[in-house]
Amino acid sequence: MTPPRILTGQVLCFTRSPFQGDPAGSARLDEAVLIENGHISRTGPLADLRTAAPDARIERYDDHLISPGFIDAHAHYPQTGIIASWGKRLRDWLETYTFPEEMRLSDPAYAHEIAHRYLDLTLANGTTTVATFCTSHAHSTDAFFEAAQSRNLRAVAGKTCMDRNAPAGLLDTAQSAYDDSAALIARWHGTGRLTYAITPRFSPTSTPDQLSALGALWAEHPTCLMQTHLSEQVEEIAWVKTLFPTARDYLDTYESHGLLGPRGLYGHAIHLTPRERARLAEVGAALVHCPTSNTFIGSGLFDMAARIHDGHRIGLATDTGGGSSFSMLRTMAAAYEIGQLSGTPLHPAQLWWCATAGSADALHMSDSIGTIAPGTEADLVAIDLASTPAIAQRAATAADLWSALFPTIMMGDDRAIAQVWVTGEPQR
Template sequence: MSQRKAYRSAILHSIADPRDVGIEASYAYFEDGLLVVEDGKVLDVGHADTLLGKFSDADLTTYSDTLITAGFIDTHIHYPQLDIIGAYGEQLLEWLETYTFPAERKFEDPEHATRLAQVFLEELLRNGTTTALVFGTVHKQSIDAFFSEAQKLDLRMIAGKVMMDRNAPEYLRDTPESAYADSKELIERWHGKGRLHYAVTPRFAPTSTPEQLALAGQLFQEYPGLYMHTHISENKQEIEWVRGLFPERSGYLDVYDHHGLIGERAVFAHGVHLCDDECQRLGETGSAVAFCPTSNLFLGSGLLNLDKLEECGVRVGLGTDVGAGTSFSQLQSLNEAYKVMQLQGKKLDPFRALYLATLGGARSLYLDDRIGNLQPGKDADFVVLDYNATPLISRRMAQATTLAERLFALMILGDDRAVKETYAAGVCRHRK
């Protein structure tokens, strides 16, 4: 018999894109709210005094000095790079050679992959992240391990085996044919199983031959609901490299476009140096960009022009890009995103920030019918944030007079310590 549960707290969630409806109409807030959950789904949400009588049979949990919101969504992260987070002193291409490739070699060992997958998922949940779009390594076993562990926790996760047949160490290369065959095997084993989805994952254009990109594009079209996950225009040196490798193409995005790697559920990480035509093309094809501020600052890649992307209709989600990114916390990502905007003379409103970390990420992944907010019928993926997580946050909250102030303080001062509990499909998967 199902157990109906209710959670009483201040509740805030995004219900629309602030650019479309304005800030005030983009969210719903219940100062004394009730979230009702049954069979892993949201049954109802609203004011506690309205719903308590209606759901008097529910098992009630009451919180004080907390804010419930939808689980955070990470639209770009590398689970094999967990152990190299915070590694010193390189930009993108040197980072790959010095740190990334040696770390990924270890995933030849299935036991290593399983251990890392377990720690990685624990870290996501400790930071309030309930869905992520995840890079594996070139090894099939990296994805088998990841999906096996995610399935045990009934998480909505998207991942894929890296495809990489040139410009990488021999020990990490596959071939066009083996990448296609291995990916196809993984798709048939995992895609659509429980809350799992598969992403065709060429690392980035320089590490795949045109033959491999063509087969990746073919694969992307072969199965309904597949994702495509890669990198684009992160670093100026990288862009020049792509121009030299693909002189016949008009630009970086055109390499992917030509090979059928664009469109709905195609997510391009970074996009820091996209030109206007590329932004337009991403927007008109329904493609998405993952905004990865901690990584872009850490590797010195540059400042994303968020306004330009959104003006072109590009779906934008928030990514941590661990391990070049420096925190699993989407609160910390928003802290850095605010600074990226400030450096360009722009602002990031806290309600727009909440949208990026939740419903905006869900829209980028074409999952906003299932996750991204707390509307009835959605997956009960939510996070309980603690207004007294640290002495400094508690003191700042005491001075805050508006919801916007409180939300902004969480975004600037918060990290994993602010996450009191994380729920996935209605089950508590992390408790501080």
């Protein structure tokens, strides 16, 4: 059994959503956090925690922010090697970069290499949980889960299913998508800290028969998540209309095949109709905002504040590798910039909450991760609020936590990540 551990610093404890009431009052700062058996035991004054656990090891990060680890709610680990390739529109991006790279993961050794490289990069950026698409090769999902399990990470993944409009080397069938996914669910779902997500890439690359097969599979395994893409670009929506001429809208291509539900994760969801917005909110599905991807590929501006006001569950994500960074700090900065362009600026507390507690809620994991609260898993990050000279000189004049943290949101990178803990164990 691992001895107790006490971390000192500015321990960030959200007490409510910063989208409810004054964002500045949504959290408190405690002096220390006690970790026992991989979980948060309590927070409070250091003296109290030392009395509660006199044999605990004390690790001091007094000038740092101790935060929940970041949670990336939508990514494509197979695209690690093509991140920041010269940008095109969505279909061009898929055909030029994504599909050729994903075909390389037909080699199990390469899939293993990329899975480990991806998790090395995300952990270095303070991300402790990701929800990722794999490729259509079942072994790519095995490779990711094996890499995550070796690090004891809480993680979400699924085999990407496609039976049309993709290269032959990436196509499966309705039946093989069902069979492969069912076997992966049996092997991985609920094993340790792992969760399976049934994963149709998006409606244009799945026939109605495949979507129906995956909808049936989800009905048989309702504790699984389901992840896909929705209304990312206007050209994509027009394409969907030609492929599904009887559908009421893009969302209906999922809904009519059993792929709409509260454990659904719908990436992007920028250009939604009023009916789509109403149905997604009604069922409690999650929309996942991917701001660096939306600007990099030119998809549009997601109005996060409006969607939250409408009652939607919202996650935040890098969308590696259409997204141009592995960093959730950079992702928060892009979300802020998009909010400004949308006329709804986001407070630093709201941005940080989206990257932690908000994404945990989107993944239905709020009872386990995303907050520093007794009983939750000790996936934590220590943030250096003066990681570069530019950030340090700005933070030095800050009047409160949020103004001290905002320069790191806007200008920070992996240099701001002083330490990462996974179930209380340091990763550096």
